[in-house]
Amino acid sequence: MEKQxxxxxxxxxxxVLLFALVFSCPLLFSQTLFTYxxxxxxxxxxLRAFNKNKTAETxxxxxxxxxxxxxxxxxxxxxAAKDIRIDTMPQLVNDLQNFRSQVDEGYMNNxxxxxxxxxxxxxxxxxxxxxxxxxxxxxxxxxxxxAKASTAMQExxxxxxxxxxxxxxxxxxxxxxYIPVKAGDIGYVAAFSVAYDYEKxxxxxxxxxxxxxxxxxxxxxxxxxxxxxxxxxxxxxAQIMFAMPPGGDPAENTKMVQHRADSVYDLLxxxxxxxxxxxxxxxxxxxxMAGGEMQEFTCGRYEMAFESEVFTLKKDxxxxxxxxxxxxxxxxxxxxxxxxxxxxxxxxxRYELKQKVMQDARINSVKDAFTKFVLKxxxxxxxxxxxxxxxxxYADSVVKNPATFETTSYPVNNKTIYSFxxxxxxxxxxxxxIRDYKTNPELYKGESNxxxxxxxxxxxxxxxxxxxxxxxxxxxxxxxxxxxxxNLLFEIMERKVWSSAANDNAGLKxxxxxxxxxxxxxxxxxxxxxxxxxxxxAEATVAxxxxxxxxxxxxxxxxxxxQSDSGRYEISQLSLPADIVPAEGMLTAxxxxxxxxxxxxxxxxxxxxxxxxRSYEEAKGLVTNDYQNLLEEKWIAALKxxxxxxxxxxxxxxxxx
Numbered sequence: 036m037e038k039q040x041x042x043x044x045x046x047x048x049x050x051v052l053l054f055a056l057v058f059s060c061p062l063l064f065s066q067t068l069f070t071y072x073x074x075x076x077x078x079x080x081x082l083r084a085f086n087k088n089k090t091a092e093t094x095x096x097x098x099x100x101x102x103x104x105x106x107x108x109x110x111x112x113x114x115a116a117k118d119i120r121i122d123t124m125p126q127l128v129n130d131l132q133n134f135r136s137q138v139d140e141g142y143m144n145n146x147x148x149x150x151x152x153x154x155x156x157x158x159x160x161x162x163x164x165x166x167x168x169x170x171x172x173x174x175x176x177x178x179x180x181x182a183k184a185s186t187a188m189q190e191x192x193x194x195x196x197x198x199x200x201x202x203x204x205x206x207x208x209x210x211x212x213y214i215p216v217k218a219g220d221i222g223y224v225a226a227f228s229v230a231y232d233y234e235k236x237x238x239x240x241x242x243x244x245x246x247x248x249x250x251x252x253x254x255x256x257x258x259x260x261x262x263x264x265x266x267x268x269x270x271x272x273a274q275i276m277f278a279m280p281p282g283g284d285p286a287e288n289t290k291m292v293q294h295r296a297d298s299v300y301d302l303l304x305x306x307x308x309x310x311x312x313x314x315x316x317x318x319x320x321x322x323x324m325a326g327g328e329m330q331e332f333t334c335g336r337y338e339m340a341f342e343s344e345v346f347t348l349k350k351d352x353x354x355x356x357x358x359x360x361x362x363x364x365x366x367x368x369x370x371x372x373x374x375x376x377x378x379x380x381x382x383x384x385r386y387e388l389k390q391k392v393m394q395d396a397r398i399n400s401v402k403d404a405f406t407k408f409v410l411k412x413x414x415x416x417x418x419x420x421x422x423x424x425x426x427x428x429y430a431d432s433v434v435k436n437p438a439t440f441e442t443t444s445y446p447v448n449n450k451t452i453y454s455f456x457x458x459x460x461x462x463x464x465x466x467x468x469i470r471d472y473k474t475n476p477e478l479y480k481g482e483s484n485x486x487x488x489x490x491x492x493x494x495x496x497x498x499x500x501x502x503x504x505x506x507x508x509x510x511x512x513x514x515x516x517x518x519x520x521x522n523l524l525f526e527i528m529e530r531k532v533w534s535s536a537a538n539d540n541a542g543l544k545x546x547x548x549x550x551x552x553x554x555x556x557x558x559x560x561x562x563x564x565x566x567x568x569x570x571x572x573a574e575a576t577v578a579x580x581x582x583x584x585x586x587x588x589x590x591x592x593x594x595x596x597x598q599s600d601s602g603r604y605e606i607s608q609l610s611l612p613a614d615i616v617p618a619e620g621m622l623t624a625x626x627x628x629x630x631x632x633x634x635x636x637x638x639x640x641x642x643x644x645x646x647x648x649r650s651y652e653e654a655k656g657l658v659t660n661d662y663q664n665l666l667e668e669k670w671i672a673a674l675k676x677x678x679x680x681x682x683x684x685x686x687x688x689x690x691x692x
Contacts, residue, residue, distance in 0.1 A: 068686055069103070071111055072678030078686060081106060083513075096691050103682070109524065111674040115531070116523035127522050134518045139504055142511045143497070145405040149389075152397055156388045157379040159226035159238045163334040165262040166237055167202060169218045172254040180214055187213035188248040188255045195245040195259060222342065225266065228335025231397040233258065267334050267346050271370040273309060273327035275299060278318035278363040289359070296357035296364040303354060309368050318363065328370065341365065406493055409500045412507050413455045415492060421452035426462065427484040430469040437470045453492060455499040465491055531670050536663040546665070547651050547658045554654035556647045557605040560617060563638040565589075568596045573625045573634035580622065580638060601640075603653070609637060617642060 065077035085102050092098040116122065169191060171184040191209050199205055206218045224237055233256070236246045240260040249256045277296045279288050299316050303309060310326025317323040334342060340360040348355065348369035355367045376384035392398055429445045436443070447462025454460070468491045473479045482490070505512040536543070547554065563586050567573035576597050579589050590599040606617060615623070623637045651658070 066686055067683060069107055069680060069682040071107060071114065071675075071680045074110070074114060074678070076107070076110060078690070082690070099687070099690055103687070107680055107682075108671055109520075111671065111678060111680075112527055113520045113523050114678060115670075115674055116527035121523055121526050122519065124526070127519075127526070130522060131515070131519055135515060138514060139501055139511070142504055142508050143405075143501060145401050145408065148401040148404055149392070149398075152392050152401060153385065153388050154379060156226050156392055157385070159234065160266060160375050160388070161377070162263050162266055163223040163225050164237055164240075164260055165264075166221050166224050167218070167259040167261055168221045169206070169216055169257040169259075170254055171214060171216055174253060183214045184255055185248070187216060188257060191216065192245060192248055192257055195257070220261075220339065222339025223264070223334045225333050225335040227391055227395060228333070231395060266375045268372045268374045269331050269333055270345065270372050271331050272329055272345055272348075273313060273325075273368045273370055274319060274322065274329060275309070275313045275317040275327055275366045276319040276363055277316070277357075277365070292364050293357060293359075296366060300354075300357050300366055303366065309354065327368070333375075345369070406497070410493070410496050413496050413499050415496055416454050418451050418453065421447065421450055421462065423485070423488065426452065426465055426488065429462070429466060430473075430484055430487075433466045433470045434473045437474050440466065440470050453495070455496065456503065458499055460495055464495070468494070528667075532663050532667050536659055536666055539662070543655070543658055543662055544651060546662045547654060550658075550661070551648070553661070554649040554657060556603075556643060556645065556649055556653075557607065558645045559603055559605045559643045559647075560609070560639050561603050561641040561643075562601065562609065563640065564600050564602075564635070565637070566598045566633060566635040568634075569632055570625060570627050570634040572596050573636060577622060577625065577636060586638075603643070611637075 065079045067075045068078045068081050187209050206216050210216050245259040277292045313327030344355050344358045345367050353369050357364045450462045451459045586599045590597045621639045625636045627634045
């Protein structure tokens with residue numbers, strides 16, 4: 036039973052550590068709820084911990100009293116760890132630094148702005164919008180033509196706003212009067228299917244409404260919303276594509292390719308396998324070897340002619356008739372459709388949206404806003420005596436001779452040029468940044484020294500903010516303190532309780548002897564327990580057990596697909612179905628774990644009545660746990676003498692209101 040003892044202790048350690056991580060908090064400036072020695076814990080800290088670890092309660096006062104007792108004991112134990120400087124152990128210092136490195140990135144953004152973008156993306160994801168697009172390109176045009184283009188689009192907007200919808204006539208009239216206008220139906224648009232600037236405009240329109248002229252560096256745009264529909268979902272399809280051959284007569288090529296597509300379609304109607312036909316006939320070199328299966332997609336991924344046909348498929352395994360697009364002819368089979376989540380708090384969909392937002396250009400607005408926030412928070416100041424001309428002159432010198440940078444004493448090297456709180460940036464920091472940046476072709480894109488100086492300030496400000504994150508972000512400070520105190524609790528409990536009990540054989544045996552009546556068996560059984568990789572493996576193992584094969588040999592010869600163990604367990608521990616009456620020789624039915632599909636069963640060897648005395652070895656796990664509790668109680672009593680505890684009862688009563 037030693038294995039059971041070790042497992043039990045391991046579980047206890049994990050639970051205690053997790054408990055510590057849940058309710059540990061640093062001090063805030065507030066009303067003091069209780070003191071221990073010269074240390075104070077305020078009301079806000081306690082409530083933060085209580086609410087974070089809160090469970091269903093029927094008696095609020097009882098719940099608060101019990102938690103208060105747990106919390107003050109926790110603080111006493113952590114203080115005991117600090118007394119013997121466990122917090123300075125290299126391993127714990129390294130653990131804290133590693134933890135910091137793992138979580139600090141999550142605080143290097145504007146969560147409010149990011150969540151607003153995610154919420155916006157969710158809202159846009161709920162529908163597809165049918166859009167008509169008008170555009171005048173401005174690349175390479177003269178100033179006069181640029182002015183004409185602006186006038187033309189303003190005129191077009193007025194005409195559209197008045198209700199005119201003969202787009203071909205409108206475009207022809209505007210083009211003849213001012214400058215050529217391009218226009219066309221771009222089909223349905225979905226979230227992330229067009230540039231974010233366009234998406235914001237389009238999803239801000241009402242049905243039938245046109246946008247005001249939108250200016251970009253490439254030209255002027257107007258979007259008109261023709262129609263909208265509920266999002267069509269995520270589609271999985273397979274296709275057989277028949278590409279148009281280059282050259283030749285277009286009409287003849289179309290006739291030839293369509294005939295080829297029709298022939299394959301006839302084969303499919305007569306029972307031919309779609310995947311086989313794709314491998315044999317499809318010209319899509321990306322998908323044909325996978326039976327034509329395409330990547331999952333949503334509306335707006337492909338041209339309108341393709342999506343319009345695909346979205347008519349009503350059931351999985353339905354196939355389209357051959358239809359044309361600009362690429363050729365297609366036959367498409369529907370494999371599956373999953374609707375877009377309608378709940379913005381659905382975890383997996385929200386995570387998916389967050390990943391898309393983080394990888395999309397729209398995140399730049401959040402990053403820019405956060406950078407401005409950081410620059411304000413760190414209160415960077417420039418030394419007015421450090422002139423840009425000198426910084427730029429020596430920057431050029433460094434780039435010309437980067438190898439001599441470390442050995443050259445530039446006049447600006449030791450001058451403070453910027454300050455952040457208690458930190459200063461010198462001319463040498465600037466020159467080092469310039470050398471590393473300008474000599475790296477992957478980074479340097481020809482920016483001016485002015486632009487690089489601003490980049491230098493931004494990079495250094497962000498670095499300073501990250502290094503002092505706990506000063507600026509209370510949640511980050513709380514999380515670090517939780518981790519630190521959780522580790523301290525684990526270490527002090529290991530030294531004062533767990534190891535002390537486990538290594539005190541004489542004390543354990545003495546405790547067992549003095550409390551022997553506590554350690555009696557309930558109704559129990561000697562059993563064999565089998566755990567298998569899946570249901571099929573478990574059923575095969577049942578057959579081997581029924582044949583009388585040795586249980587150890589079954590596991591040894593299973594190539595690690597079967598694990599087996601023997602031991603005595605109380606019937607209540609075996610989780611038998613309520614309607615099962617255990618009997619010697621019985622094999623329980625195979626049960627499958629729905630989480631990982633592993634399966635197992637139990638063979639009952641011998642039954643024992645309740646009331647039999649456990650031997651010391653059989654009871655050792657239980658004895659160790661009880662003995663640990665005894666040592667902990669004595670330790671807590673000693674800590675309370677060292678650090679007398681005083682609770683502000685009046686303040687505590689105010690928590691009950």
